[in-house]
Amino acid sequence: MHSGFVTIIGRPNAGKSTLLNSLVGEKLAIVTHKAQTTRSRITGIVNVKRKAKRPAGQVVFVDTPGVHKPEDQLNKRMMQEVYDSLEGCDLILLIVDVTQKFGTGDEFVLDIVKRAKVKTFLLLNKIDLFEKTKLLPVIEAWTQRFEFAQIVPISAEKELGKEELLTSVVNALPEGPKYFPEDQITDQPERFIVAELIREQILINTAQEVPYASGVLIEKFEEGAKLYRISAVIFVEREGQKAIVIGKQGTMLKHIGTRARQQIERILGVKVFLELFVKVREGWRDSVRDVDEAIDWRKQLESLNTRLSDAAPKTETRKPSTKNRKSSPSEAQKK
Ligand SMILES: Nc1nc2c(ncn2[C@@H]2O[C@H](COP(=O)(O)OP(=O)(O)OP(=O)(O)O)[C@@H](O)[C@H]2O)c(=O)[nH]1
Numbered sequence: 001m002h003s004g005f006v007t008i009i010g011r012p013n014a015g016k017s018t019l020l021n022s023l024v025g026e027k028l029a030i031v032t033h034k035a036q037t038t039r040s041r042i043t044g045i046v047n048v049k050r051k052a053k054r055p056a057g058q059v060v061f062v063d064t065p066g067v068h069k070p071e072d073q074l075n076k077r078m079m080q081e082v083y084d085s086l087e088g089c090d091l092i093l094l095i096v097d098v099t100q101k102f103g104t105g106d107e108f109v110l111d112i113v114k115r116a117k118v119k120t121f122l123l124l125n126k127i128d129l130f131e132k133t134k135l136l137p138v139i140e141a142w143t144q145r146f147e148f149a150q151i152v153p154i155s156a157e158k159e160l161g162k163e164e165l166l167t168s169v170v171n172a173l174p175e176g177p178k179y180f181p182e183d184q185i186t187d188q189p190e191r192f193i194v195a196e197l198i199r200e201q202i203l204i205n206t207a208q209e210v211p212y213a214s215g216v217l218i219e220k221f222e223e224g225a226k227l228y229r230i231s232a233v234i235f236v237e238r239e240g241q242k243a244i245v246i247g248k249q250g251t252m253l254k255h256i257g258t259r260a261r262q263q264i265e266r267i268l269g270v271k272v273f274l275e276l277f278v279k280v281r282e283g284w285r286d287s288v289r290d291v292d293e294a295i296d297w298r299k300q301l302e303s304l305n306t307r308l309s310d311a312a313p314k315t316e317t318r319k320p321s322t323k324n325r326k327s328s329p330s331e332a333q334k335k
């Protein structure tokens with residue numbers, strides 16, 4: 001049995017979260033065409049059966065925020081998530097958008113990878129958009145830049161190269177134990193994915209600065225047998241942004257709420273009553289406390305005094321949470 005922690009790293013929009021969802025077969029991470037969609041690391045656990053060319057394995061994939069030069073506190077915190085996820089990982093998957101020319105942003109990521117001193121695969125993503133004949137020169141250029149253990153062309157969205165990738169990953173991992181129970185697919189609690197699904201709708205439906213200035217906080221999460229009652233606050237930085245999120249006569253907020261609720265119901269497999277509020281929190285992206293509250297669900301859980309509160313914060317990505325998310329893969333993957 002092979003097992004280990006595999007960090008997916010790359011520039012914003014490279015397709016990291018798409019890949020995580022595809023490997024796990026469920027929507028664990030939100031995906032949009034906007035850069036900096038992911039703000040914290042997200043764990044996705046895949047159990048693979050033994051095959052002709054690979055042993056059985058448990059792979060703990062970790063999706064991370066896109067690598068960028070941070071300016072405000074939020075961006076610094078996002079980059080800290082990247083660094084944290086590299087600590088003690090067994091394999092790195094550096095994912096690049098093959099349709100984009102190599103540039104300084106790529107050099108920046110590559111430097112981080114080099115410093116990690118961990119075995120690394122290069123994934124050339126979005127080959128569905130790329131002419132096959134042009135692939136070889138791209139591979140050659142990357143070979144000059146770093147000694148990758150493997151270079152794997154994939155399409156995360158079209159699921160091309162997925163099985164080959166899984167086989168290579170399992171083979172590259174050491175002999176090890178199962179870190180998580182077989183039926184657990186992530187360590188993130190449902191309330192966190194719910195907050196993310198609401199944020200996804202803000203990202204999709206608003207423009208300019210609003211998506212980046214928005215955060216979502218779950219205030220109430222009551223799990224009834226037939227109905228979940230959820231209240232969330234969307235916080236933004238300015239009155240003008242609040243007006244945009246609410247929309248004329250509340251139409252935008254209603255739309256965001258409806259779409260988010262539909263997604264939540266599909267993914268969690270329950271009926272949901274969702275209430276949304278919008279508040280202004282000036283300059284929250286530059287406040288350490290506000291940023292923690294916005295993206296650090298581990299800390300949020302601690303302060304909520306839930307049953308997870310005694311999990312050791314530093315190492316807890318290696319531990320299963322007490323709550324397993326189980327839902328039908330085919331259902332959840334459909335958008
Ligand atoms: N055509 C095509 N589009 C893809 C592929 N993989 C991802 N995308 C698209 O690329 C965009 C970004 O995908 P994400 O998975 O959110 O990228 P990310 O690397 O997680 O981005 P951040 O979280 O912002 O760092 C989305 O619009 C995806 O649908 C692919 O293989 N082919």
Ligand SMILES: [Mg+2]
Binds near residue numbers: 018029030064065066
């Ligand atoms: Mg992402």
